[in-house]
Amino acid sequence: MPWSDGSYKIKKVISIGTVSELTGLSERQIRYYEERKLIFPERSKTGIRKYSFQDVETLIEIANQLEEGVLTHEIRKELKRREQLIDPKVVRNSLLQGQLNAHFK
Amino acid sequence: MPWSDGSYKIKKVISIGTVSELTGLSERQIRYYEERKLIFPERSKTGIRKYSFQDVETLIEIANQLEEGVLTHEIRKELKRREQLIDPKVVRNSLLQGQLNAHFK
DNA sequence: CGTGTAAGGAATTCTGACACG
DNA sequence: CGTGTAAGGAATTCTGACACG
Numbered sequence A, B: 001m002p003w004s005d006g007s008y009k010i011k012k013v014i015s016i017g018t019v020s021e022l023t024g025l026s027e028r029q030i031r032y033y034e035e036r037k038l039i040f041p042e043r044s045k046t047g048i049r050k051y052s053f054q055d056v057e058t059l060i061e062i063a064n065q066l067e068e069g070v071l072t073h074e075i076r077k078e079l080k081r082r083e084q085l086i087d088p089k090v091v092r093n094s095l096l097q098g099q100l101n102a103h104f105k
Numbered sequence C, D: 001c002g003t004g005t006a007a008g009g010a011a012t013t014c015t016g017a018c019a020c021g
Helices: A016-023 A027-035 A053-067 A072-086 A088-103 B016-023 B027-035 B053-067 B072-086 B088-103
Strands: A049-051
Touching (some): A016 A049, A027 A053, A049 A053, A053 A072, B016 B027, B027 B053, B053 B072
């Protein structure tokens, strides 16, 4: 089974009500953070939002940052920075970019 | 966070529609296997069934067994046997039982 | 035995908006 | 800016039952 590896953490299967219970955040807050591009749930064919455990963790971090007075725009940049450190796609592109730079130096 | 350990696999957060997609089983089938004591979802306060990724895996095994012509009652015994091998509670009880047996031999 | 389906109701989720500050 | 809420509609889930075999 394609999904049965160790990737339970990133599989988007949790609906917003459950995420609300897990994080202690209101559904309003969760939807707002999506509007501000901090979180990216998938959607069922009929438009129902689905989140992963990874998303739940991110949401808790977002809530913590906000409590500290950080603005959503700042949090967004912080999250973006982190993505680049782990996203294989970005890693590949970085390497490619390095080669290009060297080639055209 | 209590849930944020490696236990994403056993946390019951997936509703039946999503489980149906993940397993390819109908909701009718999934509810029936519960009726036959093969699977044990949790319930939200309002009665909505919630499953874990572990449950999803179990459901797929159940479906495979059924295709092979195994009866739900047989599958139930098989699953019970397995539980005993991994459930810490049962392990503890077995040890305790051993001590008692020795004591009253 | 295992599964499909129609039935009626209850709970969930969605969007866009008004409110406060 | 970040969050609450009432509003109306659409999608989801639940149970008990009839059906087939």
